[in-house]
Amino acid sequence: MDRNRAEPLHAQVAADLMQRVTSGMWPVGTALPSEAGLCEQFGVARSVVRQALAQMAAAGLIQRDVGRPAVVCAPRPHRRMVQRSTGLYEQFEHIGLALQTQIVAFEPRQAPPDVATFFNTDDVLFLERVRSVGGARIAYVHTWLPRVRLPGLTAAELENASLHRVLAERFGIHPGGGRHHIRAVAADEALAKALQVGVNSPLLMLQGEGRDTDDAPLEWFTTWHHPDKLAFEVDVSRDGESLARRVESNRLPAAAGAKKRVAAQADRRQEIERIEAMAAALAQAIAKLKQGAAS
Numbered sequence: 001m002d003r004n005r006a007e008p009l010h011a012q013v014a015a016d017l018m019q020r021v022t023s024g025m026w027p028v029g030t031a032l033p034s035e036a037g038l039c040e041q042f043g044v045a046r047s048v049v050r051q052a053l054a055q056m057a058a059a060g061l062i063q064r065d066v067g068r069p070a071v072v073c074a075p076r077p078h079r080r081m082v083q084r085s086t087g088l089y090e091q092f093e094h095i096g097l098a099l100q101t102q103i104v105a106f107e108p109r110q111a112p113p114d115v116a117t118f119f120n121t122d123d124v125l126f127l128e129r130v131r132s133v134g135g136a137r138i139a140y141v142h143t144w145l146p147r148v149r150l151p152g153l154t155a156a157e158l159e160n161a162s163l164h165r166v167l168a169e170r171f172g173i174h175p176g177g178g179r180h181h182i183r184a185v186a187a188d189e190a191l192a193k194a195l196q197v198g199v200n201s202p203l204l205m206l207q208g209e210g211r212d213t214d215d216a217p218l219e220w221f222t223t224w225h226h227p228d229k230l231a232f233e234v235d236v237s238r239d240g241e242s243l244a245r246r247v248e249s250n251r252l253p254a255a256a257g258a259k260k261r262v263a264a265q266a267d268r269r270q271e272i273e274r275i276e277a278m279a280a281a282l283a284q285a286i287a288k289l290k291q292g293a294a295s
Helices: 009-022 035-042 046-058 088-094 113-119 163-171 189-195 239-251 254-294
Strands: 078-081 100-108 124-133 136-146 175-186 202-212 217-225 230-233
Touching (some): 035 046, 113 124, 113 136, 113 217, 136 189, 175 217, 189 217
Antiparallel strands (some): 175 202
């Protein structure tokens, strides 16, 4: 363990243990050493080991039962909430997972037409990243950023870091709304190499344009996700809807409020139907890609 690193000791222990699982050194069914054994092995306190094991359990890599040693379990995909403006780093951090980020490229580059149109300029920065959990690659990302708004930003600041957090702390820029598109695509040679999958393997692609809280263009990104290690999740709970209805009823006259609520409910039903149709189409596209790869 390196006690001079900014990364907490429990995250360092978890990363080491995760690497043993994802590399196949510890296959499914392997019982991990006892907490006391891990404390001795890493030279850390029991509380550190317990935090590391909790992080692995949150990642779905081990099963922990009271009175029994932790056991490596069959991997399940990580989940990403695609309708939220928070990035992958923050979402993983929220559940106690350390997301590693390798910067492949960060430089001024000629913007594609769609990107130039979005930013209303071709003076942009291109950011290329590979993102991993426990040494296993889960996402490959291309991001375009407005160069004029980010003077002095360096690649070193973005290594193993949240882009959105860096933008907020360095430049006072906070992500707001945007629009995302989801597609199933086949991996070409470059994508296959980046995500360590076979050529023509099916990938989940999330493409989006994001604006800041002042509605100014902030980022244009395309993220390709490893299909076996990350799944998309859409929250369609009614908690927010109940709050919205209460706010509307307090602000509007009864008749107007009723009409507004009916229209809002119809919009929500249409949105849920759209998401369900999108998920079904995505599942069909993935199945076709898998059939093509198998043949």
